[in-house]
Amino acid sequence: MRDVTIIGVGMTPFGKHPDRSLIDLMLEASYTALMDADALDAPIDALYVGCMASGMLCGLQNTATLLADELGIKPQTAERIENSAASGASAILNAYLAVASGLYDVALVVGAEKMRHLPTSEATKAIASMTHPEGERPHGVTMPSLAALLTRLYMKRYGLTREQLALVAVKNHRNALLNPYAHLRKEITVEDVLNSRVVAEPLRLFDCSPISDGAAALLLAPMERALEFTDKPVVIRGVGQAVDRVMMTERDDLLTLKAVKEASRRALRRAALSIDDIDVVELHDAFTILEIVESEDLGLFEKGKGGIAVEEGLTAIEGERPINPSGGLKARGHPLGATGVAQAVEITWQLRGEAGERQVRDAERGLSCNISGFAANAVVIVYERGW
Amino acid sequence: MRDVTIIGVGMTPFGKHPDRSLIDLMLEASYTALMDADALDAPIDALYVGCMASGMLCGLQNTATLLADELGIKPQTAERIENSAASGASAILNAYLAVASGLYDVALVVGAEKMRHLPTSEATKAIASMTHPEGERPHGVTMPSLAALLTRLYMKRYGLTREQLALVAVKNHRNALLNPYAHLRKEITVEDVLNSRVVAEPLRLFDCSPISDGAAALLLAPMERALEFTDKPVVIRGVGQAVDRVMMTERDDLLTLKAVKEASRRALRRAALSIDDIDVVELHDAFTILEIVESEDLGLFEKGKGGIAVEEGLTAIEGERPINPSGGLKARGHPLGATGVAQAVEITWQLRGEAGERQVRDAERGLSCNISGFAANAVVIVYERGW
Numbered sequence: 001m002r003d004v005t006i007i008g009v010g011m012t013p014f015g016k017h018p019d020r021s022l023i024d025l026m027l028e029a030s031y032t033a034l035m036d037a038d039a040l041d042a043p044i045d046a047l048y049v050g051c052m053a054s055g056m057l058c059g060l061q062n063t064a065t066l067l068a069d070e071l072g073i074k075p076q077t078a079e080r081i082e083n084s085a086a087s088g089a090s091a092i093l094n095a096y097l098a099v100a101s102g103l104y105d106v107a108l109v110v111g112a113e114k115m116r117h118l119p120t121s122e123a124t125k126a127i128a129s130m131t132h133p134e135g136e137r138p139h140g141v142t143m144p145s146l147a148a149l150l151t152r153l154y155m156k157r158y159g160l161t162r163e164q165l166a167l168v169a170v171k172n173h174r175n176a177l178l179n180p181y182a183h184l185r186k187e188i189t190v191e192d193v194l195n196s197r198v199v200a201e202p203l204r205l206f207d208c209s210p211i212s213d214g215a216a217a218l219l220l221a222p223m224e225r226a227l228e229f230t231d232k233p234v235v236i237r238g239v240g241q242a243v244d245r246v247m248m249t250e251r252d253d254l255l256t257l258k259a260v261k262e263a264s265r266r267a268l269r270r271a272a273l274s275i276d277d278i279d280v281v282e283l284h285d286a287f288t289i290l291e292i293v294e295s296e297d298l299g300l301f302e303k304g305k306g307g308i309a310v311e312e313g314l315t316a317i318e319g320e321r322p323i324n325p326s327g328g329l330k331a332r333g334h335p336l337g338a339t340g341v342a343q344a345v346e347i348t349w350q351l352r353g354e355a356g357e358r359q360v361r362d363a364e365r366g367l368s369c370n371i372s373g374f375a376a377n378a379v380v381i382v383y384e385r386g387w
Numbered sequence: 388m389r390d391v392t393i394i395g396v397g398m399t400p401f402g403k404h405p406d407r408s409l410i411d412l413m414l415e416a417s418y419t420a421l422m423d424a425d426a427l428d429a430p431i432d433a434l435y436v437g438c439m440a441s442g443m444l445c446g447l448q449n450t451a452t453l454l455a456d457e458l459g460i461k462p463q464t465a466e467r468i469e470n471s472a473a474s475g476a477s478a479i480l481n482a483y484l485a486v487a488s489g490l491y492d493v494a495l496v497v498g499a500e501k502m503r504h505l506p507t508s509e510a511t512k513a514i515a516s517m518t519h520p521e522g523e524r525p526h527g528v529t530m531p532s533l534a535a536l537l538t539r540l541y542m543k544r545y546g547l548t549r550e551q552l553a554l555v556a557v558k559n560h561r562n563a564l565l566n567p568y569a570h571l572r573k574e575i576t577v578e579d580v581l582n583s584r585v586v587a588e589p590l591r592l593f594d595c596s597p598i599s600d601g602a603a604a605l606l607l608a609p610m611e612r613a614l615e616f617t618d619k620p621v622v623i624r625g626v627g628q629a630v631d632r633v634m635m636t637e638r639d640d641l642l643t644l645k646a647v648k649e650a651s652r653r654a655l656r657r658a659a660l661s662i663d664d665i666d667v668v669e670l671h672d673a674f675t676i677l678e679i680v681e682s683e684d685l686g687l688f689e690k691g692k693g694g695i696a697v698e699e700g701l702t703a704i705e706g707e708r709p710i711n712p713s714g715g716l717k718a719r720g721h722p723l724g725a726t727g728v729a730q731a732v733e734i735t736w737q738l739r740g741e742a743g744e745r746q747v748r749d750a751e752r753g754l755s756c757n758i759s760g761f762a763a764n765a766v767v768i769v770y771e772r773g774w
Contacts, residue, residue: 001488021520054469055516056442062471062517062633065764069633076653077628078764079477080469082441084449090466094481101388101488129442130449133408241464246449246456266463377452377465 001100003223005233005386008037009345014214014333015183022051022058022114025215026067029338030110033217037229044071045104047078050091050111051337054080056126058114067110076104084130085286087111088340089370089379092218093239099220106225111341112215123211127336130373135247144208146248146374147287148200154255154289155202157304162202164307166193168288169206169330171316176327178317178358181342183212183333207288212333216341218348226386232352233386237273237365239379240266246376257290259378260369261297267367267380275299278382279363280350281321282343284371285328291315294369295323298380317358325350325358340370340379347383388487390610392620392773395424396732401601401720402570409438409445409501413454416602416725417497424606424616431458432491434465437478437498438724441467443513445501454497463491471517472673474498475727476757476766479605480626486607493612498728499602510598514723517760522634531595533635533761534674535587541642541676542589544691549589551694553580555675556593556717558703563714565704565745568729570599570720594675599720603728605735613773619739620773624660624752626766627653633763646765647756648684654754654767662686665769666750667737668708669730671758672715678702681756682710685767709747712737727757727766734770 010032012025026049034040049064060066064078077098083090088111095107115123124142131137131146154160170190176182188206196205219229226233242262245251251258268274275298283298285291292306300321301309309315315323326332326346329339347366349355366383397419399412413436421427436451447453451465464485470477475498482494502510511529518524518533541547557577563569575593583592606616613620629649632638638645655661662685670685672678679693687708688696696702702710713719713733716726734753736742753770 001490023520052448053442055440055513056446056448058520059443059512059516060520061439061443061469062760062763064470065630065760066519066633068630069763074630077480078470078630079481082448082467082469083451083465093464094466094484097481097484097488097490100490101484103388103484103487125446126442126448129446132453133410133445133447243452243455243461243465246453372452373449376449376456 002102004096004099004220004236005223005226006218006348007221007226007229007233008033008039008219009348010036011181011216011342011345012214013181014212014335016116017213018117022054022060022112023066023070025114025213026110026112027070029215029217030071030108033219037219039219039229042106044073044075044106044108046095046098046107047075048091048095048107048109049080050087050341051080051113052082052084052087053126056129057118083377084372085336086340086370086372086377086379087337089381092340092344092381093241093379095220096236096239099222105221107220109218109220109341110215111338113335113337114213115211115335116213132246143374144200144203147289148203151202151289157255160307163190164311165288166190167310168291169193172324172328172330175317175325175358176331179327179332182327182331183210184331203287209286209329209334212335214333214335214338216338216345218341218344223386231387234348234351235384235386236381237384238267238271238382240264241379243377244375246373248374257293257297257375259375260294263378263380264298267382271382273382278365278367280325280347280360280366281323282326282346282368283323284369285324285330286334291323317360322360325355325360343368343370344381351383351385389489391483391486391607391623392610392613393605393735394608394613394616394620395420395426395606396735397423398568398603398729398732399601400568401599401722403503404600405504409441409447409499410453410457412501412600412602413497413499414457416604417458417495420604420606426606426616429493431460431462431493431495433482433485433494434462435478435482435494435496436467437475437728438467438500439469439471439474440513443516444505470764471759472723473727473757473759473764473766474724476768479727479731479768480628480766482607483623483626486609492608494607496605496607496728497602498725500722500724501600502598502722503600519633530761531587531590534676535590538589538676544642547694550577551698552675553577554697555678556580559711559715559717562704562712562745563718566714566719569714569718570597571718590674596673596716596721599722601720601722601725603725603732605728605731618774621735621738622771622773623768624771625654625658625769627651628766630764631762633760635761644680644684644762646762647681650765650767651685654769658769660769665752665754667712667734667747667753668710669713669733669755670710671756672711672717673721678710704745704747712742712745712747730755730757731768738770738772
């Protein structure tokens with residue numbers, strides 16, 4: 001298979017876009033990525049859209065074909081990929097394969113979701129559609145309730161404090177303040193987190209990612225053609241995906257996200273790298289606890305030590321193991337299908353040295369982790385400077 | 388890229404399954420395909436689900452991961468592919484690429500839709516979600532109304548008679564009578580079609596495919612491993628996809644489905660075959676007119692001659708150009724995401740000589756055409772005996 005590179009990236013600000021349609025958000029992200037690669041006139045061979053719930057949320061199917069139509073392009077393939085909250089990373093994977101195989105050269109990947117136009121109850125109903133339809137949903141299980149169960153158990157087993165957990169949110173809000181694309185650009189304190197309203201004890205509002213609108217896009221090309229478009233191609237060095245039992249209660253170890261562990265192992269093995277070679281990481285912190293547990297399952301920290309790492313500042317932009325310089329899902333926002341693509345956009349900016357005030361110094365290699373359901377499916381991508 | 392083969396196939400009967408869930412239908416099709424390949428214990432590397440509207444119709448996302456969980460398998464990848472009514476063929480395409488590229492060996496493809504549990508108005512609302520959200524839907528445009536416009540124009544331009552059109556339905560019902568998996572197993576006459584109620588003048592109820600539940604599955608493996616599983620592997624010789632403008636009114640020629648034309652040209656070119664090499668064809672006859680127009684755009688007949696070809700019996704099982712021996716969407720039924728996979732299942736049975744009373748004599752090569760929206764996106768696959 002051929003080496004595949006990211007030659008252009010773009011995204012809309014994440015947040016509220018009451019006056020714009022799903023397709024409109026996708027268009028902005030697409031054009032920004034195409035302009036970034038100076039490829040507005042380049043033939044696009046393939047279009048992959050990552051979107052979780054265009055049907056439930058916007059009454060739309062066929063979104064990839066609609067987007068091609070609005071862009072005025074005639075790709076040889078146009079598909080939507082759905083892997084719930086990891087739809088974005090899954091769209092990257094399918095596009096990666098299409099280019100790596102040699103079938104197509106230039107592929108546009110667009111992740112998007114529009115959620116804020118509906119009442120919160122409708123948006124959360126769509127979010128809950130990723131729980132198990134028989135074993136979880138009928139019993140009132142929601143994503144926050146699963147995160148709360150995990151948090152309680154983790155606090156009990158490893159002595160994580162409520163303050164350490166809050167520090168994940170504090171850090172990610174601080175980072176987002178430096179990210180013009182972030183949804184929540186507001187500094188917060190540990191007290192703010194602890195005083196915010198309870199969502200599912202012990203998780204509070206500021207432990208949870210917001211409901212956001214937004215889109216992000218990548219343009220991919222084989223390494224051999226990358227320099228036609230950019231002098232800073234970012235190579236997709238390895239991809240990995242894994243599945244686990246859908247219901248958390250069926251899993252071997254409640255405090256290990258096996259899909260994350262296995263997907264990162266696969267991606268790093270294909271990249272011929274170890275986690276210690278990675279300079280910057282974007283994780284799926286839909287809830288504060290997830291950033292901690294994922295950081296351990298990736299091997300950044302020992303199991304049970306993720307909370308201390310945050311407290312010690314190791315995961316800050318200037319720390320030894322920077323996590324979510326973008327602000328993460330917590331503060332950049334979480335338009336479901338857009339998230340995985342936005343992670344790749346952030347890593348690209350970081351490796352190119354274009355991340356402005358939130359730049360991780362000398363970042364040469366990055367990793368992103370996007371999960372579906374409550375980590376029933378995980379997608380990990382490893383990136384490296386290609387110049 | 389490696390040659391990819393179909394090593395096992397299976398499907399549920401199409402029709403009404405009031406007591407079964409979407410996942411349950413997928414399980415039956417999956418197990419049948421796995422048993423067909425004697426592969427119940429084989430490691431499955433990848434799972435691709437084609438389903439148009441699991442969200443809108445069943446409140447489910449993450450269906451590929453759910454299916455893996457229920458099957459008790461741990462594939463390295465699990466994705467749902469959505470390309471509206473061509474989601475099934477698109478799932479085959481993505482799985483094909485995963486195997487052809489060398490990344491994975493054994494891939495399971497499952498197409499499914501569950502629609503009959505909802506009131507018809509809800510099901511048709513989901514179907515209408517594939518029309519253009521601004522240019523068509525707000526003006527009351529539905530799939531039957533587009534088909535009716537196409538039919539009127541075609542009748543006027545080429546002199547197609549109402550009786551010729553009805554003969555498409557009569558033939559496909561006759562074929563379905565020989566197909567134990569078909570939804571509508573009832574012989575009908577031209578009079579029955581002409582006396583059925585008007586859906587959108589000049590189309591009547593019997594010109595339209597029914598709303599069906601059902602699932603179909605394929606197991607894919609590289610040619611080099613096919614004989615481990617079967618002595619009759621069917622090779623996927625070429626795949627082709629193309630997009631067109633979403634709104635019919637924006638197209639260059641209203642009577643040509645350009646996406647079908649282009650997708651079949653690509654698939655046949657990759658297969659190094661011409662349409663005259665093809666012995667059996669499964670087309671997307673969601674409406675009777677579509678079988679006629681697609682048969683012309685594939686090059687089976689000259690433009691304007693498709694109706695006469697039906698009248699002369701050329702498209703019958705025993706004719707020179709057998710089309711839809713399965714009964715097609717019209718009579719086998721049309722559970723949206725299942726259709727593209729069911730087409731591949733039928734072609735596999737035909738090439739293996741396992742199609743029973745509806746067997747096309749000496750069928751060595753086949754072709755399927757699955758369309759999305761009103762042919763805004765088309766997927767064509769060319770198959771050949773691999774033994």
